[in-house]
Amino acid sequence: DLRPHFAALAGLLFAVHPVHTEAVTGIVGRADVLACIFFLLSLLAYHGQPKCHIWISITVGALSMFAKETGVTVLLLNLAYDFYLHWSSIRWSLTEMKCNREAVGFASRAAKILTSLAVLLALRLAILQGSLPRFSQQDNPAAFHPSFYVRILTFCYLAAFNWWLLLCPVTLSHDWQMGSIPLVTTINDSRNMMTILMFGITFLLTLRCLQDFESQKHTPMVLGLMLLIIPFLPAANLLVTVGFVVAERVLYIPSLGSIVLTVYGIQILWYSWTSQRQTIACFVVLLLATGCMRTIARNRDWRSRESLLRAGLTTLPQNAKMHYNYGNFLRDTNKFELAKAHYYTALKLWPSYASAHNNLGTLLNYSHEAEHHFLEAIKHSSDHVNAHYNLGQLYRKMNRTADSEVMLRRCISLEPTFTPAYIELAKLQDNDLRIIKLLKRVLELNPNDPYFCTAFGYWLFKKGLYEESLRHYYRSLQLSPTYKEAFIGVARVLRKLGQSSRLFQLITRWQLIHRNSSNEIKLSHVYLLGWSLRSELTSKAKAYDVYYEFGSSYDDTEGTENCSLKTKWSKQKKNKTSSRSSKGEERIRTTKYVSPFIVHHLLDSL
Structure with missing residues (x-):
């Protein structure tokens, strides 16, 4: 086991590990932190007491799964570690064909764990309405490559890359999509050396852990390897396709295994090389200091949206999505020319990036170039609602009423609850009955929004329907008693009615x-x-x-x-x-x- 001082060192290394920055500072990553808390509580309930509290462990494991899907792997970890601890009794029972007390107890716990795991997975699938999430090629390019050979090489390299991030977290980014890590297409790619090295070390560690099943002298090594591998399996693209290339937040739980293995190695060296203890101590201090400095620097990157995007562009200038997101930031801050430049860069890196085409089109002031980019967005993503809507708006500005109506109706067919499309479509109508029908549909979609009630009331007021207009203005005031535009509308109507x-x-x-x-x-x-x-x-x-x-x-x-x-x-x-x-x-x-x-x-x- 880990000695108390080395257990404390493991806690310190976990606290200063830079790869945890995204999980702790990002709102999305908080789910990983919560899942890790329940993960460890489940592990302690199962193995941390003289008596196994299996149902408490399963319940807390379920909470971990509801926080983050990867949390359900704690049930497999508990079962695997239980199998390791009782291997002698299980082997004797299998060899002698006789059941002993410990083997029967393990079989009972295994049945409860596996049944609970099946129920939890079925429940999670039911929450997803019976189907797994669908992702696009932009989210995970390797998963959509037609060649099985390329997919296997790339997925193996990505596993090795994640392993490297845990060992040497120098290159960190909040987004690793769209060209950040090119596909491994040939066996001659130099990155395959890292893959071979990682799988080679993992294989040797696994063999060493299997040998320890008999003597059980290196329990921290076995537990560390389990913590490293089992929680990472859902993110490895082996069982299901995930919606990311690399995500540092999913390494929050596997980093426990990496740290346990590292600290256990330091402990072995400490007691084996007594003459080099000063050198080992200096190395540990350097490791802690480096982790602290890198974590502090990374936290500064996460201070604001701008600093995070700038850091991402510095780390991964070949990432098209990074340029797209920074272009969005520049557009939001009214720096339109710089925003256009980054949108163009994103399209240069990823020509089929539909959202970049759409957002660039909105900055081109209703020109023919804007029409081209909207059409390109629809070409590469036929269900892109915003591109259809923006193109419909553009056609209306260009007095191409028929084309505008076609695009807006297609937008509504893609997203029946997309309110702006109904409003734009109403602007094209010359029949009051059609306009009323569209505006009433808007009210059905937004029954608790005073803005739309007020807008409909104003349209009725312009048409001379004062009583009907007054009814909608009063409805708006019921929703928001302090809504100024509704007060103004009521004042108009009351003045007209005298x-x-x-x-x-x-x-x-x-x-x-x-x-x-x-x-x-x-x-x-x-x-x-x-x-x-x-x-x-x-x-x-x-x-x-x-x-x-x-x-x-x-x-x-x-x-x-x-x-x-x-x-x-x-x-x-x-x-x-x-x-x-x-x-x-x-x-x-x-x-x-x-x-x-x-x-x-x-x-x-x-």
């Missing part, structure tokens, strides 16, 4: 809501400006100035006659004390009450 008292109640309600929440509103619309700017009779001079500054800058006012209003303001300004207002003030306090004067002014301005 319902001044209800409009007064609406303004009072708006005022109370904002006074009880933030006690201030933005100067953004005349329907709210009309009563907000004229907050008190003592501040009419300020309101008068703001009226001249903002009063004519809105297109929603219809038939406003301001002459009499200005006269009233001028007369009252002479009789009241003006309050001093600062220019450039963006927010104002709401009033404590709504005076009749304010309501009169609002109705007159509306």
Whole structure:
């Protein structure tokens, strides 16, 4: 067994291993951390007590699986390690054809483990609705290569590459897809040397562990090899096809085995080479210091989206997806020219990258080149919903109505819940009944979104259907009582219907809501400006100035006659004390009450 000091060293090495950075800092990787916690608890429940708590171990193992699918391998690990510990009794029982107590106990535990494993796998498959996840060639190019020979060579090399990341985590990246690791297509590829070396060492370790089944003098080596291999099997593309080339987060649990083997080797050297203990101690300190520095540096890469993408481009400039993601970041930060350059680079590295074609097309300002990229995206990914939608938008801008309608309807057939396509399609219709049908479909898809209720209400208002419009505006207010656009819509309708008292109640309600929440509103619309700017009779001079500054800058006012209003303001300004207002003030306090004067002014301005 590992001595206490070396067990502590194993814990320290696990804590500073740089390959854990993605699992700890990334949100997706937290599932691997949680799975590892349950994994170890299951292992302890099975082997960490004098009495095996098998059902507790199985239950905690199930929790590990629900956190991350690879967690279910703890059941196989428990069974394999149990087989190793009781090998003498099992061998005697098989040789003598007699059942002893330990062999029967192992058989009982094995039956429970295997039955539970089958049930858990069936349950996990049922959660996936009876089918495994489907991935594209971009996710795992080797899995889609037609040659079995190339697939085997590449998968074996990827296993060796993961092993190398555990031993020497110098080259780390959050994404290893799309050209990061080229396929191994020939036996003459130099990378096959690493594959041969890794499998050779693994084979020798396995032989040494099999020899130890009798003497059981090197238990940490056996357990370390099991921890290294068994949890990694689901990610090895042997049983199922995975959706990644290399993922550092899946090495979180296998790294336990790598560290146990390393520390056990150091322990053997410590007690074998007593004269070289100082050298071994220096090596251990150097190993810990290197791990700390690399982990700190890697954590800095994960500080922000930009720093992570920049680090990825530095490590893997040949990764098309890295350029695509960095282009997305630049687009989001309004650096469109740089974004285009990285999209072009991504397409140069991976010409069939549909998403890069689509995103590049959105930056080309509805040109014929944009049409080309949208068509290329659809060519390489016929079910690309966004490409169909963007091409439909482009055709509408180019007045190619028929082509636009074809693309939008195809978009809807691919994704019946894609709301923007219905809205764009409604813009193309000249029949009100068709438009109403499409907009009602939008409301069905988004029943709890006040934006779409308000938009439909505004369309009805423009068509003169005031009662129906008012009903949708009120529905929007039910969903979001503070939604300003809905208040404005209700004000429009009530003004058209001449319902001044209800409009007064609406303004009072708006005022109370904002006074009880933030006690201030933005100067953004005349329907709210009309009563907000004229907050008190003592501040009419300020309101008068703001009226001249903002009063004519809105297109929603219809038939406003301001002459009499200005006269009233001028007369009252002479009789009241003006309050001093600062220019450039963006927010104002709401009033404590709504005076009749304010309501009169609002109705007159509306």
